[in-house]
Amino acid sequence: MHRRTRPFSPGFQWVRRVLLLSGALLVTACLLSAAKTNLPVAGYANSPQAADGRFRNPAPKPADGLAKTLGILWNVLLNKPKTTVPTAPIPVDTLTRAELEAAPDRSLFRLGHSTMLIKLRGDFWITDPVFAERASPVQWMGPKRFHAPPIALADLPPLRGVLLSHDHYDHLDRDTVLALAKTTDVFLTPLGVGDRLIAWGVDASKVRQFDWWEGTTIDGIQFTATPAQHFSGRGVFDGNKTLWASWVIVDGDTRLFFSGDTGYFDGFKEIGRRFGPFDVTMIETGAYDAQWPYVHMQPEHTVQAHEDLRGRWLMPVHNGTFDLAMHSWHEPFERVLALSEARGIPLATPRMGERLDLSAPRVATRWWRDVEAANASPAVIAVGEQG
Template identity: 50%
Template sequence: MLNSSSICRCNIKRYPQSAQFDGKRFNNKIPRQQLGLTEFAKLFWDFAFNKPKNTAPESALPLIKLDAQQLAAAADNSVFRLGHSSLLFKMQGKYWLTDPVFTQRASPFKWFGPKRFQPAPIALEDLPPIEGVILSHDHYDHLDYHTILQLKDRVRYFLTPLGVGDLLISWGVASEKITQLDWWESKNIGGIHFVATPSQHFSGRGMFDSNKRLWCSWSIISDDFRLFYGGDSGYFDGFKQIGNKFGPFDMAFLENGAYDRRWADIHMLPQDTIKAFIDLNAKWLFPIHNAAFDLAFHAWNDPLNQIVTLAQEQQINVSMPQLGQGVQFLQPQQEKKWW
């Protein structure tokens, strides 16, 4: 049975005001590499029948279970790892979620597709009231229909790139809660400046909506901190531009997982993540996009092992909390290896 969100039946809008929109689709500054038919067929075959056995852990990962009481007692200016790219921020005493996915599969299907290694460290119903949800793009491992349906009446703000907000409206999210932004546009909420910054990726949830919605990263800035949330991206010169404009960042949450040389232009390899971090002029690296779903051919813990080794070589501070663990992003620390 198809998930209700598998095929978008909403009217696709046009965004003539956006420099990224060509009248039909959104575009990267540098066009994506395109696989030929033979390469694509081989990739599909490998995903279906030729996956290594170590792309998922053999047993449950270490996890700290969370509840609203623990979160209330946690220090301000903290962030909690929920798995993949889902993070829970506590800023100014209020809670913000990035790309929340709480369902069992990152897929349009309930019975098929990438399955979570284990449940999130906190159930949706146990979350405290959420001030805002920050979305980077519309892919299933970053935007989940059922999660949004359960959150929509408990969230004050939804911040999205262009087009993603229109999709949320079609799902029943109140339009007055939604702010959708083009690259370099911003929204100030309670003294926190949320800037939709560029990324090099793509969008689409079905056969007919490819690149009909924009993708972005986020620079989150206040008088007390500067944070960068990368969403999904290949390595590109935009990181240096963002770093020059909004850095230095106290912490950068950067993609490190689900990579392969065949799609390195839209998902960074570990060495690219290090280059992006340096370009951003950040103090601490917090690797995301890992430890939740099997989305590539590398061992599930390869991103974690590689990024630690590369960071040590470059004398980069890395924060690697386990699932459910909180970190104060102005006073982080090097955590012990848990994987």
């Protein structure tokens, strides 16, 4: 006798198809992206961060295991709460090239996620520029922007330089980089990331690559690549082939810190000892989860890192633009606000496109609360349902 097997329920079959299709699409997209990149693996064996052909963090990453990895994927694909995406518009202060050119020195404009446009000594510098609709190897799937950039890519004034922290898609957008390369003087990157740019067609004479604690001085402004605890890769097989970093910017008596992506680690204290105190620290506060504490920080870690760095004003970044985690889109702002207030830390939370005076920052409006109030409005919900 043949034993009859119980058929999978329609719901289970649908879930299985979604998982298989999503996984296949993601792998295909990453493979295509890696093939398009054609990354020449440079010889960085002498770097203290390199071992066995890949870069690594000083503290080994705890093993996740297959069960944990599958559990994270299951939650991301099937258990996402609706609150990870705002249902009302994010406020954006539209910028023009004329306004930027007229802005005083030491102005900062947040363009979204980890993209900051900074004016120093009459020239513009930009961090991790991403103007793409999606933070993804392809533009037909992946995390979609909550808001348009405050200024179109083509309307940006010529840039003195681009600072890149690592090569993940929400920090390094190929099309954006290639567009900027036409009017940008220099690209400052961690080791290996510059090789990607050159492989994409960026003039090698514009690219400068640095290990941790290395840097350069341009027009009297000091740029130093400093440690971070993260990882890298844009395809399936190129994991940790490029280095990741945070950045220290020193312009006379003004000191800035840009974290890129990082988990909390002892390096913040050493950076603070060598370069602090900082006037403004731009530190990731978003896209975190209790299941991946090693490579991203909870808001408590953000505030502690700011104190380790001996920072004055804290500006939380890596939030408000892409849906990259399981928490509510506005949760990072509320948590870091409560923590900073409890510790007496001034918090700068400018709207997208709003000018921040780096010489004299001020407390901005809590704009995300207005968005949430609109989210709860029956009129807004009705409009959303009709659309």
